[in-house]
Amino acid sequence: MTGAFDAAEALDCGMSDRELAWAFIRGFAAAWGEPLAEVDGTPAAELARAEARLGCSLPAALREVHTLLGARFDLIGNQDPLLPPAEMFVHDEYGGVLVFRSENQGCAFWGVRLRDLDQDDPPVFVQAQHGWVRFLDRVSLACVELVLSEALFGGGGRLYNACELPADLLGAVPERFQRVALPDYPMWTGPEDFPVRWFSAPGQLLRQDGLGVHSWLHVRGRTRADLEAILATVPGQWALGYTESLDAEPLPF
Template sequence: MVGDFDAAEAMHDRISDRSEAWDFIRAFAAGWYSPLTDGDGVGQEELKQIEGRLGLSVPTALREAYLLFGQRPELFEHQDPMLPPSGLFVHEDLGGVLCFRSENQGCAFWGVRLCDLGEADPPVVVQSREGWRPFMDKVSLACVELVLSESLLSDGPLYNACELPAEVVSQIPQLFQRIPLPDYPMWTGDDESPVRWFSAPGLLLRQDGLAADSWLHVRGKTLAHLSAACVAVPGRWAQWQGTEPSTVDELPF
């Protein structure tokens, strides 16, 4: 619908540095929820106290993320939330990983290896079912993905998911615009990887995997946006939004 926020249009091209990442998150918050304000981040003193407890320094990019939106739970706290500063911890694997995000039942974690903490915007690893794997090459990009994923899965009535038949998988890039994030692994494993993002005005879409029966997750700004996506994509929707029922038994998580 004309005038509605479009994530792919807002990102323009691949994000090249953390400043562009924060600009996108500001634009997304304003377009999807409400603009970020000075009071939407955690305090510097809280971060210093956590660093003292852990005996390490939080990377600059992660610090900036907490300062920018660390008290806006709609942006990071739904399915696989960003941990509050008090919840940061070091996982013993890989020589130590500073974990800042957790799958909602503790089945997976996202973090920065201790050997990379000296970088301002270091790479992020994720604990998948196949073991620890590279996730994003920058914390700032991982934060963009976090905000998109948590917003996608944040509202039951405005969310839906579809198992894609083989013949439909290749149609998704023709129906929706690709959000220029790099491919990355889904923590559940290779069958649901790589993950790719798409958008349209008032719509967020995430495709988990490229094979038949991969999942397409959709969030609409309104029910009208969501219904339009469900009608456009032929498949077995978890909750039908069109004119004829065709549903799956359960969601993939």
């Protein structure tokens, strides 16, 4: 069925290991774009060259996500991209951090501490405006978040909208949509945007940044009809207004 994939439902059993994270990404890619293929991965030789240049081994989870979808820029490169192996670098703060993702204007970086590189799926930290802070407990979780966030801003923005939530609408999203099983995590812009939480319905993605006076809701529909349904459900002051027509056919990711 068109738009039937529901992120919250797909993660209902959680992500107790990274194989479940990769399975979710495969299902999400097939439902919202094109199924992943072998050619969508980064070649092993490219990863090996990066390790030689960096002077350290990549954690297993980081190697696996590049092998799975390192060339699928629709999934990893719309806003704050997963860095290609040749662009990964070591940030010398915080005892050394291997940076694997960057905010699109270089305002923030995501990475793994060098002292954690012996772990297969180590914790991820983000360089926020107030310093390096813990982002998510595992690289695999951070990659699921990356794919969801990049999907949010995909499709040239045609199926995206946002609004600032007044106090009387803060509860509207959890009341009307299902929470996606990602832990609360910080937004790099600052503590006023904590926590970040995801919600969904079939064909619909919602990200709520913060619970206070600066709470923002970012939404994406797989189709125009999906987006219109979100806008009708949450009566906010939408930044881009309402779409003028419904389109039941999914647009390119």
